[in-house]
Amino acid sequence: MHYVKYRKDVENSSFLSPLPNFLFIQLFRKYVTLSTVEVRHIFCPPLSSFVRAQDDRNPLSHQSPSMENALSQAMDRYIVYLQAEENKSPLTVANYRRSLNLLLDLLGVSDAKNIDKTVIRTLKSKLHGAKARSGKPLSITTKNYHLTVLRAFLRYLLQDEEMDGIYAPDRIQRFKQEERQVKVLRREELSRLLESPDVSTRTGKRDKAIMELFFSTGLRLAELRSLNVRDLNFDTREISVRGKRGKIRVVFLSDRAVDSLRAYLEARTDDLTPLFIRNMEKAQETMPPGEEFRLSRISIYNVVSAHAAAFLRDGSSEEWSGFKECAGVTGACGFEYDADLHACD
Template identity: 30%
Template structure:
């Protein structure tokens, strides 16, 4: 069964061009599922039935997994069984007519403009690391790109003369995003004053480097943003996507077109972007409740 998973992941990478993180997610879900089957003495995917899948999903629920995680696992299994059925490696698809658990849509946590300013003012501009951190934070808030896209940027992806960056999102889809003047200055300062001091190998193409002169990791950035959130006394829960959510919400609150925000965020479906309109509506209700004398 492990070899079948490898074939499936290879298919997703080569034929579908899915991102590395997505491939890892599929593989992790399927390895855990196959492990569950083997514990229950099932060693052939042709032997699996609908009841086996329901038992696995129930096991995930018993272990306290979130509804979104269970739903994602089922999506991974659906894709896997569909691939095996098309290639004639199984006779039937046990995921047919199996319903996904309903996911409660939770509005993302966003920072106020004042909280964003406090966060972005945190880095020490007198240090090499501070100049780098300032550039990363300003760039995230200015463009709304994902953290994975931020750390994947190469120097050639940012055009400082024209004021835009090129990034590759889910499914390796390319998009061009304009840079605001503040972010542009911060990134220019980093390139001119800080990156060369972090650089160890002249052939290194990564834009943002760690203290070893190598590409900064997502985990490395996560530690950085948590440090500045704590220094800014921000009590809200901070995630790597917080500035992305704040970027989208603040744009819409100030009258930006939903389609334009969708394009900048790299959402394939506008329904994904529409969650931010729900957020702005809830904020408007709060403002109304506080400000109107007869609210």
């Protein structure tokens, strides 16, 4: 078709790549006579196309090409809504898209108006018997997440598209879930865990700074990763954190976190922007900003997990397996961790 050339030109235009999808659509429609749906399918592939590109070995990700129907199209519109109007992060949109793919397969209806109590009961039964890519049954948390996405999708159809005959989202009950048992480290155990990095090396100083900051502030992993050197203010003992949707908040630091961060930054010989970096030997030869040296999420995850695993091998009184358990006690150090009033808030 005639829009293929324009699509190729747009894809090869680097100055357009940072624009959100809805700006792509408006820009494209200005020069090409296409319907909104056709343009959306160029820049926002339909869910059915996305599903067909998934790994065929995963039965939960397989979808018949014939499922390009009213329900699939409504889900496409919802994805565009999340990106253009709700300004959801790319990771959130990707998670919603995967969940909608699964729901499209399991619901067994071609129109959102056909979703009723019987369909929901059948869906919950299928979720109960579904298995993840690893072959293990879906956890209660995962199943409830899919139901939450379905509720949000139906609420969008009711409130934003004002569609009649939509099943009430609040009538969809989640699976019952046991209360989470939070494991708490004793003061001496926490101190021993935080002293585990070898601070005679630059990497050890970095790991200790990560651990101290992570445990004293309770930052999300993505927030900790996105920190830059300029976000630190040692005079006021605070750090500016970019949270969800780019919102910035101020977090106060404990004395131990400040000392560890100072030692780490003094050991660095570069002027790169990211606070936590990898390959510090090579980084000192690189000009700013040096985003390619920023530690990845999995690298930070591995730092905490490695020290937690060593902590377990050395004889912890609790059965700790790594990052998840450590994350459960971050920010809970309180006064016993030499934190001031601000750090405990």
